[in-house]
Amino acid sequence: MYSFLSCNFLGHCGPIAGCTGAPDADDIPRGGIVVNVIQIETMRVAMLRRAIAIAALTLLLAACGTDDSGSGPRRDQVSTEEFLSEHGLDGMDAVEAIDHLDRLAVADRPSDLMASVYPDELVLAGEAQEVTFDLPEETAYVSIAPYVNTTHDCFYHSLTTCRGELGNEELDVKITDSATGERVVDDQVTTFDNGFVGFWVPSDIEGTIGITYEGKSGSVEFSTADDGATCITDLRLS
Helix, strand or coil: CEEEEECCHHHCCCCCCCCCCCCCHHHCCCCCCCCCCCCCCCHHHHHHHHHHHHHHHHHHHHHHHCCCCCCCCCCCCCCHHHHHHHCCCCCCCHHHHHHHHHCCCHHHCCCCCEEEECCCEEEEECCCEEEEEECCCCEEEEEECCECCCCCCCCCEECCCCCCCCCCCEEEEEEEECCCCCEEEEEEEECCCCCCEEEEEECCCEEEEEEEECCEEEEEEEECCCCCCCEECCCECC
């Protein structure tokens, strides 16, 4: 299921996400979307900022929705169906939409769409509206961009703007639940054109991600709890 929000406040009233760079923490519109590891930024602060941003968004939406003066031109609102259709996502659920956007070549990824994966939802945001899809229950999505030489800081994955170093490369990936020892992923995969590869794994687990690539290997811890990252960019291969 999805929900729909629209507004004309400076062209957008929804959250913005992306990981094409590492801006200052104070410049992040929805807290914790990008985490600069050089700064001492705890997850508690990140989630608090997200909550504050959501509260601010609610006020903005209320302000947009209660203006009945009719003064000045108003942007025509595009329906949810039209919005999704414009981006080739009509009729899709969260899993299908994520898979579709993941598989697009970088050159084909829409520049006017922010598609952000949070622990419990997928948020699609355009200039004047937002569509939110619930993720499947008891399931989390983790997108991983291993690197050899260069990476970037990221916390919540953006399907349309995030870029990794190793695009269209074969990897051996093993994801293990630390509590049970269960191997939830054990597969040879090819990264998408943007250098990421994504997996659906059980929610509320902690574990390790291990990757091997051309004789190099590396591992990193992860969590799919409510405060867990959906964007893993600190797995260095050596």
